[in-house]
Amino acid sequence: MPTTAPNGPSAPTASAAAHALSDVTASDAALRRFLHGLPGVDAVGLEARAASLGTRSIKTTAKAYAIDLAISMVDLTTLEGADTPGKVRALGAKAVHPDPTDRTAPTTAAVCVYPDMVAVAKEAVAGSGVKVASVATAFPAGRAALDVKLADVREAVAAGADEIDMVIDRGAFLAGHFMKVYDEIVAVREACGTSARLKVIFETGELSTYDNIRRASWLGMLAGADFIKTSTGKVAVNATPANTLLMLQAVRDFRAQTGIQVGVKPAGGIRTSKDAIKFLVLVNETAGEDWLDNHWFRFGASSLLNDLLMQRQKLATGRYSGPDYVTVD
Secondary structure, three states: OOOEEOOOOOOOOOHHHHHHHHOOOOOOHHHHHHHHHHOOOOHHHHHHHHHHHHOOOOOOOHHHHHHHHHHHHHEEOOOOOOOOHHHHHHHHHHHHHHOOOOOOOOOOEEEEHHHHHHHHHHHHHOOOOOOOEEOOOOOOOOOOOOOHHHHHHHHHHOOOOEEEEEEEEHOOOOOHHHHHHHHHHHHHHHHHHOOOOEEEEEEHHHHHOOOHHHOOOOOHHHHOOOOOEEEOOOHHHHHHHHHHHHHHHHHHHHHHHHHEEEEEEEEEOOHHHHHHHOOOOOOOOHOOOOOOOOOEEEEOOHHHHHHHHHHHHHHOOOOOOOOHHOOOO
16 A cells, blocks of 8 residues: 555554545445545636646745755656667766756656666666656556556566556546456556555546546555556646646545545646746645655656756856756757
Protein backbone atom coordinates (compact mmCIF):
# COMPACT_ATOMS: atom_id res chain seq x y z
CA MET A 1 0.00 0.00 0.00
CA PRO A 2 1.10 3.65 -0.28
CA THR A 3 3.13 5.24 2.46
CA THR A 4 1.16 6.07 5.58
CA ALA A 5 0.73 9.79 6.09
CA PRO A 6 3.45 11.19 8.38
CA ASN A 7 1.11 13.63 10.11
CA GLY A 8 -2.10 13.34 12.07
CA PRO A 9 -2.26 12.14 15.67
CA SER A 10 -5.01 9.62 15.07
CA ALA A 11 -4.25 8.54 11.51
CA PRO A 12 -4.90 4.80 11.03
CA THR A 13 -2.23 2.45 9.81
CA ALA A 14 -2.15 1.39 6.17
CA SER A 15 -3.35 -2.09 7.10
CA ALA A 16 -6.28 -0.66 9.08
CA ALA A 17 -7.23 1.54 6.16
CA ALA A 18 -7.02 -1.39 3.77
CA HIS A 19 -9.32 -3.38 6.04
CA ALA A 20 -11.77 -0.50 6.21
CA LEU A 21 -11.90 -0.35 2.40
CA SER A 22 -11.94 -4.11 1.80
CA ASP A 23 -15.70 -4.16 1.19
CA VAL A 24 -15.28 -1.58 -1.58
CA THR A 25 -13.01 -3.89 -3.62
CA ALA A 26 -14.64 -7.20 -2.66
CA SER A 27 -16.38 -7.51 -6.01
CA ASP A 28 -16.80 -5.77 -9.34
CA ALA A 29 -20.32 -4.70 -8.34
CA ALA A 30 -19.13 -3.23 -5.03
CA LEU A 31 -16.32 -1.32 -6.71
CA ARG A 32 -18.69 -0.02 -9.37
CA ARG A 33 -21.17 1.15 -6.70
CA PHE A 34 -18.43 2.93 -4.80
CA LEU A 35 -16.93 4.70 -7.81
CA HIS A 36 -20.28 5.75 -9.22
CA GLY A 37 -21.32 6.87 -5.75
CA LEU A 38 -18.54 9.48 -5.59
CA PRO A 39 -19.88 13.05 -5.75
CA GLY A 40 -20.25 14.42 -9.25
CA VAL A 41 -17.75 17.06 -10.31
CA ASP A 42 -18.96 20.63 -10.80
CA ALA A 43 -16.95 21.32 -13.97
CA VAL A 44 -17.64 25.06 -14.00
CA GLY A 45 -16.70 25.43 -10.34
CA LEU A 46 -13.58 23.29 -10.72
CA GLU A 47 -12.28 25.28 -13.67
CA ALA A 48 -13.13 28.60 -12.02
CA ARG A 49 -11.28 27.57 -8.86
CA ALA A 50 -8.22 26.47 -10.86
CA ALA A 51 -8.23 29.72 -12.83
CA SER A 52 -8.60 31.80 -9.67
CA LEU A 53 -5.67 30.11 -7.94
CA GLY A 54 -3.59 30.65 -11.08
CA THR A 55 -3.81 34.42 -10.60
CA ARG A 56 -2.05 34.43 -7.22
CA SER A 57 0.92 36.82 -7.19
CA ILE A 58 4.22 35.34 -5.99
CA LYS A 59 6.80 37.92 -4.88
CA THR A 60 10.58 37.77 -5.30
CA THR A 61 11.65 35.86 -2.18
CA ALA A 62 8.78 33.41 -2.41
CA LYS A 63 9.38 33.07 -6.15
CA ALA A 64 13.01 32.10 -5.60
CA TYR A 65 11.91 29.46 -3.11
CA ALA A 66 9.21 28.20 -5.47
CA ILE A 67 11.64 27.89 -8.39
CA ASP A 68 14.10 25.83 -6.36
CA LEU A 69 11.24 23.71 -5.03
CA ALA A 70 9.96 23.14 -8.57
CA ILE A 71 13.44 22.12 -9.77
CA SER A 72 13.63 19.58 -6.96
CA MET A 73 10.26 18.14 -8.09
CA VAL A 74 11.10 17.57 -11.75
CA ASP A 75 11.18 14.07 -13.18
CA LEU A 76 13.55 14.91 -16.03
CA THR A 77 12.23 12.80 -18.83
CA THR A 78 13.25 11.34 -22.17
CA LEU A 79 10.88 8.84 -23.74
CA GLU A 80 11.74 8.75 -27.41
CA GLY A 81 12.45 5.94 -29.82
CA ALA A 82 15.74 7.65 -30.64
CA ASP A 83 17.03 7.62 -27.03
CA THR A 84 20.66 6.51 -26.80
CA PRO A 85 22.90 5.67 -23.84
CA GLY A 86 24.75 8.94 -24.46
CA LYS A 87 21.56 10.98 -24.30
CA VAL A 88 20.51 9.26 -21.08
CA ARG A 89 23.95 9.83 -19.51
CA ALA A 90 23.73 13.52 -20.42
CA LEU A 91 20.24 13.69 -18.94
CA GLY A 92 21.50 12.06 -15.74
CA ALA A 93 24.35 14.55 -15.49
CA LYS A 94 21.89 17.40 -15.90
CA ALA A 95 19.61 15.95 -13.22
CA VAL A 96 22.51 15.82 -10.76
CA HIS A 97 23.87 19.28 -11.63
CA PRO A 98 21.12 21.20 -13.43
CA ASP A 99 23.29 24.32 -13.59
CA PRO A 100 26.99 23.38 -13.88
CA THR A 101 27.97 27.01 -13.18
CA ASP A 102 26.00 27.16 -9.91
CA ARG A 103 26.27 24.19 -7.59
CA THR A 104 23.66 25.70 -5.27
CA ALA A 105 20.96 24.69 -7.75
CA PRO A 106 19.08 21.67 -6.35
CA THR A 107 19.10 18.30 -8.05
CA THR A 108 15.96 17.13 -9.79
CA ALA A 109 13.82 14.46 -8.17
CA ALA A 110 14.39 11.79 -10.81
CA VAL A 111 15.20 10.92 -14.37
CA CYS A 112 12.49 9.00 -16.23
CA VAL A 113 13.41 6.60 -19.04
CA TYR A 114 12.32 3.41 -20.79
CA PRO A 115 13.15 0.10 -19.05
CA ASP A 116 16.09 -0.70 -21.33
CA MET A 117 17.77 2.55 -20.28
CA VAL A 118 17.35 2.13 -16.51
CA ALA A 119 20.82 0.65 -15.92
CA VAL A 120 22.45 3.49 -17.88
CA ALA A 121 20.48 6.11 -15.94
CA LYS A 122 21.24 4.41 -12.64
CA GLU A 123 24.96 4.61 -13.31
CA ALA A 124 24.70 8.24 -14.42
CA VAL A 125 23.08 9.41 -11.16
CA ALA A 126 24.85 7.04 -8.76
CA GLY A 127 25.43 8.53 -5.31
CA SER A 128 23.46 11.71 -6.02
CA GLY A 129 20.10 10.91 -4.46
CA VAL A 130 18.38 11.41 -7.82
CA LYS A 131 15.90 8.59 -8.40
CA VAL A 132 15.51 6.58 -11.58
CA ALA A 133 11.93 6.20 -12.78
CA SER A 134 10.92 3.88 -15.57
CA VAL A 135 7.74 3.83 -17.61
CA ALA A 136 6.33 0.35 -17.99
CA THR A 137 3.23 -1.76 -18.78
CA ALA A 138 3.44 -1.22 -22.54
CA PHE A 139 3.73 2.57 -22.25
CA PRO A 140 2.11 4.71 -23.58
CA ALA A 141 -0.92 2.81 -24.93
CA GLY A 142 -0.98 0.01 -22.35
CA ARG A 143 -2.27 -2.38 -25.02
CA ALA A 144 -0.63 -5.64 -24.01
CA ALA A 145 -1.40 -8.79 -22.08
CA LEU A 146 -0.89 -8.63 -18.32
CA ASP A 147 2.06 -11.04 -18.36
CA VAL A 148 3.82 -8.79 -20.88
CA LYS A 149 3.13 -5.73 -18.72
CA LEU A 150 4.46 -7.45 -15.61
CA ALA A 151 7.58 -8.60 -17.45
CA ASP A 152 8.13 -4.95 -18.43
CA VAL A 153 7.91 -3.93 -14.77
CA ARG A 154 10.16 -6.72 -13.51
CA GLU A 155 12.81 -5.87 -16.11
CA ALA A 156 12.88 -2.25 -14.94
CA VAL A 157 12.97 -3.16 -11.24
CA ALA A 158 15.73 -5.72 -11.80
CA ALA A 159 17.78 -3.04 -13.58
CA GLY A 160 17.49 -0.81 -10.51
CA ALA A 161 14.45 1.40 -11.08
CA ASP A 162 13.42 3.26 -7.93
CA GLU A 163 10.01 4.14 -9.36
CA ILE A 164 7.64 2.63 -11.91
CA ASP A 165 5.26 4.78 -13.97
CA MET A 166 2.52 2.45 -15.24
CA VAL A 167 -0.37 3.22 -17.58
CA ILE A 168 -3.88 1.98 -16.90
CA ASP A 169 -5.94 0.17 -19.51
CA ARG A 170 -8.09 3.12 -20.55
CA GLY A 171 -10.22 0.93 -22.80
CA ALA A 172 -11.15 -1.31 -19.88
CA PHE A 173 -11.83 1.69 -17.65
CA LEU A 174 -14.05 3.43 -20.20
CA ALA A 175 -15.93 0.17 -20.79
CA GLY A 176 -16.69 0.04 -17.07
CA HIS A 177 -14.42 -2.91 -16.29
CA PHE A 178 -13.15 -1.30 -13.09
CA MET A 179 -12.13 -4.53 -11.37
CA LYS A 180 -9.91 -5.46 -14.32
CA VAL A 181 -8.10 -2.14 -14.00
CA TYR A 182 -7.91 -2.54 -10.22
CA ASP A 183 -6.48 -6.06 -10.47
CA GLU A 184 -3.82 -4.94 -12.97
CA ILE A 185 -2.68 -2.11 -10.69
CA VAL A 186 -2.51 -4.53 -7.74
CA ALA A 187 -0.44 -6.97 -9.82
CA VAL A 188 1.95 -4.22 -10.90
CA ARG A 189 2.21 -3.05 -7.29
CA GLU A 190 3.26 -6.58 -6.32
CA ALA A 191 5.79 -6.72 -9.18
CA CYS A 192 7.37 -3.51 -7.86
CA GLY A 193 8.13 -5.31 -4.60
CA THR A 194 9.44 -3.18 -1.77
CA SER A 195 12.13 -1.43 -3.80
CA ALA A 196 10.10 0.70 -6.23
CA ARG A 197 7.31 3.21 -5.71
CA LEU A 198 4.40 3.03 -8.14
CA LYS A 199 2.98 5.94 -10.14
CA VAL A 200 -0.31 5.18 -11.90
CA ILE A 201 -0.93 7.14 -15.12
CA PHE A 202 -4.55 7.75 -16.10
CA GLU A 203 -4.09 9.58 -19.42
CA THR A 204 -6.69 12.12 -18.33
CA GLY A 205 -7.01 13.49 -21.87
CA GLU A 206 -8.59 10.19 -22.89
CA LEU A 207 -10.95 9.82 -19.92
CA SER A 208 -13.36 12.41 -21.38
CA THR A 209 -14.97 13.68 -18.15
CA TYR A 210 -13.97 15.04 -14.79
CA ASP A 211 -16.16 12.42 -13.15
CA ASN A 212 -14.02 9.73 -14.81
CA ILE A 213 -10.84 11.41 -13.57
CA ARG A 214 -12.20 11.41 -10.01
CA ARG A 215 -13.18 7.73 -10.31
CA ALA A 216 -9.78 6.81 -11.76
CA SER A 217 -8.04 8.67 -8.92
CA TRP A 218 -9.89 6.70 -6.27
CA LEU A 219 -9.47 3.46 -8.17
CA GLY A 220 -5.71 3.96 -8.39
CA MET A 221 -5.41 4.83 -4.71
CA LEU A 222 -7.55 1.89 -3.62
CA ALA A 223 -5.29 -0.42 -5.64
CA GLY A 224 -2.12 0.80 -3.94
CA ALA A 225 -0.71 3.67 -6.03
CA ASP A 226 2.03 5.67 -4.37
CA PHE A 227 1.38 8.45 -6.90
CA ILE A 228 -1.45 9.23 -9.28
CA LYS A 229 -0.29 10.82 -12.53
CA THR A 230 -2.23 12.75 -15.14
CA SER A 231 -0.71 11.80 -18.43
CA THR A 232 1.92 10.15 -20.60
CA GLY A 233 2.72 13.39 -22.43
CA LYS A 234 1.95 11.56 -25.67
CA VAL A 235 -1.60 12.81 -26.35
CA ALA A 236 -3.09 16.20 -27.23
CA VAL A 237 -4.43 17.04 -23.75
CA ASN A 238 -2.11 16.36 -20.83
CA ALA A 239 -1.82 18.03 -17.43
CA THR A 240 -4.12 21.00 -16.88
CA PRO A 241 -4.69 23.06 -13.74
CA ALA A 242 -8.27 21.75 -13.52
CA ASN A 243 -7.52 18.03 -13.81
CA THR A 244 -4.57 18.38 -11.42
CA LEU A 245 -6.75 20.28 -8.92
CA LEU A 246 -9.28 17.46 -9.08
CA MET A 247 -6.60 14.86 -8.37
CA LEU A 248 -5.23 16.94 -5.51
CA GLN A 249 -8.71 17.03 -4.00
CA ALA A 250 -8.85 13.25 -4.34
CA VAL A 251 -5.57 12.61 -2.50
CA ARG A 252 -6.57 15.08 0.21
CA ASP A 253 -9.91 13.34 0.72
CA PHE A 254 -8.33 9.88 0.55
CA ARG A 255 -5.90 10.76 3.35
CA ALA A 256 -8.71 12.26 5.42
CA GLN A 257 -10.63 9.00 5.10
CA THR A 258 -7.78 6.47 5.35
CA GLY A 259 -4.74 8.16 6.83
CA ILE A 260 -2.74 7.18 3.73
CA GLN A 261 -0.94 9.89 1.79
CA VAL A 262 -0.61 9.52 -1.99
CA GLY A 263 1.42 11.73 -4.30
CA VAL A 264 0.36 13.57 -7.47
CA LYS A 265 2.32 13.98 -10.71
CA PRO A 266 1.05 16.25 -13.48
CA ALA A 267 2.90 15.46 -16.70
CA GLY A 268 2.97 16.91 -20.17
CA GLY A 269 2.50 20.53 -21.26
CA ILE A 270 4.07 22.23 -18.21
CA ARG A 271 6.88 24.23 -19.84
CA THR A 272 7.47 27.49 -17.96
CA SER A 273 8.31 28.63 -14.45
CA LYS A 274 5.04 30.55 -14.39
CA ASP A 275 3.15 27.35 -15.12
CA ALA A 276 5.04 25.40 -12.45
CA ILE A 277 4.41 28.02 -9.79
CA LYS A 278 0.69 27.97 -10.58
CA PHE A 279 0.68 24.23 -9.94
CA LEU A 280 2.54 24.70 -6.64
CA VAL A 281 -0.16 27.17 -5.56
CA LEU A 282 -2.76 24.53 -6.42
CA VAL A 283 -0.92 22.04 -4.21
CA ASN A 284 -0.61 24.39 -1.26
CA GLU A 285 -4.19 25.66 -1.41
CA THR A 286 -5.83 22.28 -2.06
CA ALA A 287 -3.87 19.41 -0.51
CA GLY A 288 -1.72 21.50 1.83
CA GLU A 289 1.90 21.94 2.80
CA ASP A 290 2.42 18.22 3.43
CA TRP A 291 2.44 17.73 -0.35
CA LEU A 292 5.00 20.50 -1.02
CA ASP A 293 7.85 18.02 -1.16
CA ASN A 294 9.20 15.88 -4.00
CA HIS A 295 8.25 12.74 -2.10
CA TRP A 296 4.61 13.71 -2.73
CA PHE A 297 4.55 15.97 -5.79
CA ARG A 298 6.39 15.79 -9.10
CA PHE A 299 6.42 17.44 -12.49
CA GLY A 300 6.78 15.13 -15.46
CA ALA A 301 8.70 17.35 -17.84
CA SER A 302 11.58 17.75 -20.23
CA SER A 303 11.66 21.43 -21.25
CA LEU A 304 10.42 22.87 -17.92
CA LEU A 305 13.79 22.58 -16.21
CA ASN A 306 15.50 24.92 -18.68
CA ASP A 307 13.01 27.72 -18.05
CA LEU A 308 13.30 27.26 -14.29
CA LEU A 309 17.08 27.58 -14.56
CA MET A 310 16.85 30.73 -16.69
CA GLN A 311 14.40 32.34 -14.28
CA ARG A 312 16.62 31.31 -11.37
CA GLN A 313 19.59 33.07 -12.92
CA LYS A 314 17.52 36.16 -13.65
CA LEU A 315 16.52 36.41 -9.98
CA ALA A 316 20.16 36.02 -8.92
CA THR A 317 21.78 38.41 -11.43
CA GLY A 318 19.00 40.62 -12.73
CA ARG A 319 19.75 39.46 -16.28
CA TYR A 320 17.81 37.05 -18.45
CA SER A 321 20.38 34.88 -20.20
CA GLY A 322 18.15 33.21 -22.78
CA PRO A 323 18.02 29.61 -23.99
CA ASP A 324 21.71 29.42 -24.95
CA TYR A 325 22.51 29.42 -21.22
CA VAL A 326 21.12 25.94 -20.72
CA THR A 327 21.72 22.61 -22.41
CA VAL A 328 19.35 21.36 -25.09
CA ASP A 329 17.91 17.98 -24.08
